[in-house]
Amino acid sequence: MRHLLLALPFALLPLAVAQAAHDHDHDHHDAHGSLDKHEHGVAALNVALDGQTLELGLESPAMNIVGFEHAANSDAARAKVAAARAQLEQPLALFALPPEAGCTVAGQELESPLFGNDGHDHDHDEHEHSDIDAEYRLTCAQPEQLKTLDLSAFFKQFPGTLKLNVQLIGPNGQKGAELTPANPRLGF
Template sequence: MRRLLLALPFALLPLAVAHAAVEHDHDHDEHGSLSAHEHGVGRLNAALDGQTLELELESPAMNLVGFEHAATTDADKAKVAAVRAQLEKPLVLFNLPKAAGCVVATQELESPLFGDKPDTDDHDEDDHEAAKDGHEHHHDHSEIHAHYQLSCSAPGALKTLDLANIFNTFPATQKIQVQLISPSGQQGVEVTAKAAALKF
């Protein structure tokens, strides 16, 4: 038991480093979010546990839709609807092999662009800060969050996680920071369109 407890800090070290990086970004992020909002960069958390595959994609709306303001024109509304329709097909978007037998158990899509209410507390704080320092701050940084839980009848067929379709579907996405937990362990990788696959 003692040997296991001694190994635990080393096992958690990557998480501590990732957390420290997020905290560092937070210190310099004037928008008050937990992670930096960087155009061209998305984040994906993926976990395979038994027959359950969870995928959580977070991206600035700019990467997916091409803008971050509220959709007011018909063209903008059509673009938002098209992106939402693409995000509602995770089996296609994540190019999951048919042999894995994955079906969508649950999915959640959130974004102010989809009509979700923004967190008013953040805006009140921003307004207060703007009044305090005498400068007006414009916060048009919309994010899109997609969370999927998939049930896979043959998870052994999931050999790689191929994100090429995300890069092809959303070309403004230049890289995706991936945290992957699978039976073979945990890894943190940055993938690009040229190297879009990683092993489970």
């Protein structure tokens, strides 16, 4: 499931290097010296279409999705995590695709320390910056009908997300876009 999404960062490496140099110049508030990019309100979405397979990979600070990053230590916090997970388990509701494309969910994987399944060892610094990662594999009967990806529902469900940096590889090549609640659509 990850082959296309894993190739995406390498295809966009020149852009990432330029952005990293820019970020390094402006990232003086990280007291922990973390190497990971973690900005509240901002998430990344990688989209790759290969034949009838559409893969989506979301990386977001937990703050954008549930409103906090610490372990869920109350009933209310556990309920928020459970509700967010249930919403993330409905990718066709969050990532609107043209119905005529006939896309169905073929597989998905959600990972986060908040879900208790990320498989990583954590020290105290990492607990302060929890992420939520979601990977989806869709099969589309008519992939040529994939003209747009509409993230209006995603922004509505997760209002803590103010910006989605989207990288797309599709039949027309690769492109990047910055989507916001006011500009939630991307053309293939």
